[in-house]
Amino acid sequence: MSNVIEALDIRKVYQMGEVQVEALRGVSFTIQRGEVVAIMGPSGSGKSTLMNTLGCLDRPTSGEYVLDGETVASLNDDQLADIRNRKVGFVFQSFNLLSRQTAITNVELPLRYSSNLNGRRERAMDALKAVGLEDRMTHRPYELSGGQQQRVAIARAIVNNPAIIMADEPTGNLDSKVGKEIMNLLLNLNRESGTTLIIITHDPVVAEQTQRVIRLRDGLLDGAP
Amino acid sequence: MTLAQAFFEALESLNGNKLRSGLTVLGIVIGVAAVIAMLAVGRGAEESITGSISGIGTNLLFVFRGGQDQSIRNTRPLTLADAEAIADPFAAPSVEAVAPILQANREISYGGERTTVEVNGVTPAYFPVRNYELTEGEFINEEHLLGRASVVLIGPEAADTLFGRHEGITGETIRIDGQPFRILGVLASKGGGAFGSEDNRVIIPFSTAQARLIRRSTRDQVDVLLVQAVSGDAVLMATEEISQILRQRHRTPVGADDFTVFTQQDLLATFQSITGILTIFLGGIAGISLLVGGIGIMNIMLVSVTERTREIGLRKALGARRRDILIQFLTESSLLSLIGGIIGILFGWLISFAVGQIAVASGTAFTPVVGLDAVTLATLFSAAVGLFFGIYPANRAASLEPVEALRYE
Numbered sequence: 001m002s003n004v005i006e007a008l009d010i011r012k013v014y015q016m017g018e019v020q021v022e023a024l025r026g027v028s029f030t031i032q033r034g035e036v037v038a039i040m041g042p043s044g045s046g047k048s049t050l051m052n053t054l055g056c057l058d059r060p061t062s063g064e065y066v067l068d069g070e071t072v073a074s075l076n077d078d079q080l081a082d083i084r085n086r087k088v089g090f091v092f093q094s095f096n097l098l099s100r101q102t103a104i105t106n107v108e109l110p111l112r113y114s115s116n117l118n119g120r121r122e123r124a125m126d127a128l129k130a131v132g133l134e135d136r137m138t139h140r141p142y143e144l145s146g147g148q149q150q151r152v153a154i155a156r157a158i159v160n161n162p163a164i165i166m167a168d169e170p171t172g173n174l175d176s177k178v179g180k181e182i183m184n185l186l187l188n189l190n191r192e193s194g195t196t197l198i199i200i201t202h203d204p205v206v207a208e209q210t211q212r213v214i215r216l217r218d219g220l221l222d223g224a225p
Numbered sequence: 226m227t228l229a230q231a232f233f234e235a236l237e238s239l240n241g242n243k244l245r246s247g248l249t250v251l252g253i254v255i256g257v258a259a260v261i262a263m264l265a266v267g268r269g270a271e272e273s274i275t276g277s278i279s280g281i282g283t284n285l286l287f288v289f290r291g292g293q294d295q296s297i298r299n300t301r302p303l304t305l306a307d308a309e310a311i312a313d314p315f316a317a318p319s320v321e322a323v324a325p326i327l328q329a330n331r332e333i334s335y336g337g338e339r340t341t342v343e344v345n346g347v348t349p350a351y352f353p354v355r356n357y358e359l360t361e362g363e364f365i366n367e368e369h370l371l372g373r374a375s376v377v378l379i380g381p382e383a384a385d386t387l388f389g390r391h392e393g394i395t396g397e398t399i400r401i402d403g404q405p406f407r408i409l410g411v412l413a414s415k416g417g418g419a420f421g422s423e424d425n426r427v428i429i430p431f432s433t434a435q436a437r438l439i440r441r442s443t444r445d446q447v448d449v450l451l452v453q454a455v456s457g458d459a460v461l462m463a464t465e466e467i468s469q470i471l472r473q474r475h476r477t478p479v480g481a482d483d484f485t486v487f488t489q490q491d492l493l494a495t496f497q498s499i500t501g502i503l504t505i506f507l508g509g510i511a512g513i514s515l516l517v518g519g520i521g522i523m524n525i526m527l528v529s530v531t532e533r534t535r536e537i538g539l540r541k542a543l544g545a546r547r548r549d550i551l552i553q554f555l556t557e558s559s560l561l562s563l564i565g566g567i568i569g570i571l572f573g574w575l576i577s578f579a580v581g582q583i584a585v586a587s588g589t590a591f592t593p594v595v596g597l598d599a600v601t602l603a604t605l606f607s608a609a610v611g612l613f614f615g616i617y618p619a620n621r622a623a624s625l626e627p628v629e630a631l632r633y634e
Contacts, residue, residue, distance in 0.1 A: 057542060057627045078546045085544020096539045096631070100241045112230055113544040156543070 003066075004163055004196045005031040005054065010063035012049050012219075023049035024060070025219040031164075034194040036187065038207040041216030048168075050216060051200045055090060055166040056083045068163035085113050089157030089195075091186075093169035095149045097141040097156075103128060104137040107155045114160055127155040131185060147178035151185065158189060164196040165189075171206060183209055228552070235556040242529075246561060249525045253565025253610070254572055256515030257603045261573025261595060263511040264602075266580060267504025269593035274496045278489055284321070284457045285354070287487045288450035288467060300483035301475045305445040310470050311452060317470060319463035321455045324351040325431060325447040327439045333427060335387040335399045342383045343426040344401060346434025354453045362395040362410020369409075369430045373437070377406040381414050382424035401427065404437060460488050512606075518565065519610035526558050526618035537622050538630025550623040558615025559608055566607030570600055 012024040023046045031037050041047045052058040053065065056072055059080070065072045068087050075083065089110075090096075097106045107124040111117065128134055131151040141149050150170060157165050167186060171179030183206060190197045199206060207213050215222035239246040288311075291300050305325055310316060312323040327346035332339055351357075352364050362378070369376050377399065384391035387399060397408050406429065415423035429438065435445075454463035464486045471477075471484050530537070537550055545553075577593035584591040 052628050055542070057631075078548070081541060081544050081546045084542060090542050092539075092631075096535065098536060098539075100237065109540070110543040113540070113546070113549055117227075160544075 002033050003030045004033040004035075004068050005029075005198075006064070006066040007054070008064035010050075010053060010060045010065060012046070012053065012058070013061045022219055024053070026063070027216075027219070027221055028063075029214060029221065031196060031198065033163075033196055034190070035212065036190050036197045036210045037199070038210040038213045039198065039200045039216065040202060040207055040213055041222070042202070044218075045216040046219040047200055047216055049219075051166060051168055051198075054164075054198065055088050056080050081113070085110055086160065087163040089160070089162040089165040091150070091153050091157050091165060091167040091170045093172040095141070095146075095153045095173070097149055097152055099141050102138045102140055103133060103144070103152045103155075106141070106152055107159050109156060110160045123159055124155075127159040128152070130158065130189065131155045145178075146174050147181060150174065150178075150182050154182070154185060154189070158193070158195065161193075162195065164198055167197065167199045169201055169203075170199065171201075171203065176205075179206075228556075231552050231556040232560070234553060235560045238557055239560060245525060249521050249561050250565040250568065252518030252521035253515070253562050253607055254518075254569040256511070256518035256610075257566050257569025257607050258573035258576060259511035259514045260508055260603050260606070261570055261599055262576040262580070262593070263507035264504060264599040265573070265577035265593035265595045267500060267507050268596055268599070269577075269581070269591055270503060271497060271500035272594055273591045274500060275493060278493050278496065284454040284460055285489055286452040286454060286460060286463055286467065288452060288471070289485045289487065290448075290483070291485060292482050302441070302443045303447045303450055303471075303484065304443065305447060307471060307474060308447060308450055310474060311450065311467055313470075317463065317466035319454050319459040319466055321453040322350050322354050323453075324348055324354045324451040326351065326449045326451055327431060327434045327441070327446075328448050329439045331402050331438060333383065333387065333399055333401050335397065338387045340383065340386045342380070344434065344438060345426060345428045346431040346439055347428055348431045351428075351451065354451055357415075358413040359410045360413050361392065362408070365409065365428065365430050370432050373432045374430055375404065375406045375433060375437075376409040376430065377401065378410050378412055378428040379408055380412045380424040380426045380428075383427055384411055386425075399427075401429070402438060457490070460490050464488060515606065515610060518607075519562070519614040522558050522561050522611055523614035523618060525561075526554060526615055527621070529557070530554065530618045530622040533622075534625060534630050534633040537625050538627050538633065541625070541627035542631060547623045550625075551619050554619035554622050555612060555615045558619065559611040562607045562611025562614075563604075566604050569607065570603055573603070 007030070008028050010024050010027045011022070014021045014023055027050065039047055039050060049058070053060050056067065060073055063073065067083065070083060072080070072083060098109070104121070104124050107127050108120055111120045111123060125134070125137065128137055131154050133148060133151050133155065136144060136148060141152070144152065165186070170186065171182050174182060186197055186199070187209060189195060199210060201207055288303060290302050308323045308325040311320055314320070324347060329344055330341055331344045332341050347365065348370060349364065349366050359378070360381070365376065365378060368374070379394070379399070381391040384394055388394050388397070391411050395408050395410055398405050399408060400406070412424070412428070452463060452467060454460045467486055468482065472482060475483055477483050540550065574595045577595050581592045
């Protein structure tokens, strides 16, 4: 099995006014292709920073980061955007759907910024089928329940066949029953397509369902010296 | 992201905020409409003025006896022979027609009414050259000329003075300096021209005037030669040709012409430059309102960018490049101004039309003209306004950091 993520001594320093804040202080780990990993940690532990870095939303201040064979740390903004488009599927706590657009248009959104424009509608339909919303394609977000909205978001995450899915508290805004369904959906997708799944959470119930938990504390991996 | 997609997304987004988009568009509508209307009024004024000059004929030249310099003595009068020489198409190819005129003020009377008017003795060539029309009767023709007929064409104002009307008087007989003349027809009104009223006059055959009313010392003398050039552009050439012919015939020394050729072109050029300045001035003022409309676009786009920070963050997270976001917002602002531009053009045309109607109702013949160039200018300018005032907000949107934009509440 190959590594889809290789992080080596990743550091991230923020300048907050006069004060320098070290959000990540040298984090190293690898994640294998097809793995399901939870990233846990109390707030302020650098969890979000790590997710932003792994999701190519931000560059580390120093350190090596290789995502699916591509070195990310030195890329410019547009190259990062391209990597995000091709390799990362995001699932957010608050769904982040475009409220005026239909489900299918929302799912299509990553494809609009993709260089591969062929069969956009069909691929979006397939993704919606995969999350069990084939009968809700033309509904708008406000016509859908929270769970359904998150399913649309998951469809949007998988539509471009990414290397990893980054789910940031995917069940945080849902009740436990719906949350469980969403977790099952994510795990099923992982089993069926082998897409690496990274879940940022502070919910132990969610973390239990993953194969491995990466714990962060004060910008370092828990247990690291 | 293709431009077509950007266009439809922009349309959807603007549609989602109808009132706000509408008000922003209104700013541009007013600006563009003002520009169109002002340019149309300016153009209308120009055409109205040049039209009244063209009523006399822009391709007309007047040839008088006497030089521009008073010191030139022993001037020879113009004669019918001069007229014929100028009418020769080989000697003066730029000349279309020549109409010799004798003119004098004479008293005309009918019944107890009498008045002094300008009497013109003309040849049949005169009428097409001056674009005269009749409200009744017929023009003077060659037979009248040959027979020295006692016939007269009467201007509507002169007719009103004598008859109290200018209709149904053909066939009546009036007296000019006591001699009876039968009214052959009534001239259509030309209104006040650059040389006083054209309507208070009577026209008789040249030969009749020569023999019986306006006697001149030299044989076949002519007071004015009215020359029509083949076109407005040929006036300069015609001036040159006429001068050459007359210099030769009158044997004048170089630089001492004993005649003057006067054209309408200089007058026209002056009027055109005046109305041109007027148009630019009005258009400039209207342009300011377009500028204000553009600032409205910038304002609303800035609000829109702030409101949609999360959306921008999301789009960036999903792979939108800087350029994609830039295009998205520029398309929206351009679309706002373009829609405003199109409605503004229609609206401006409507205003111009209304101004024209008001002018007609108040008795001024004045028609604003919405030119294609004004429409093109307004369209391009409004699109440019949208782009220009959209650049700053769009750039702001495109520069947002995805991480921070996603966190924005």
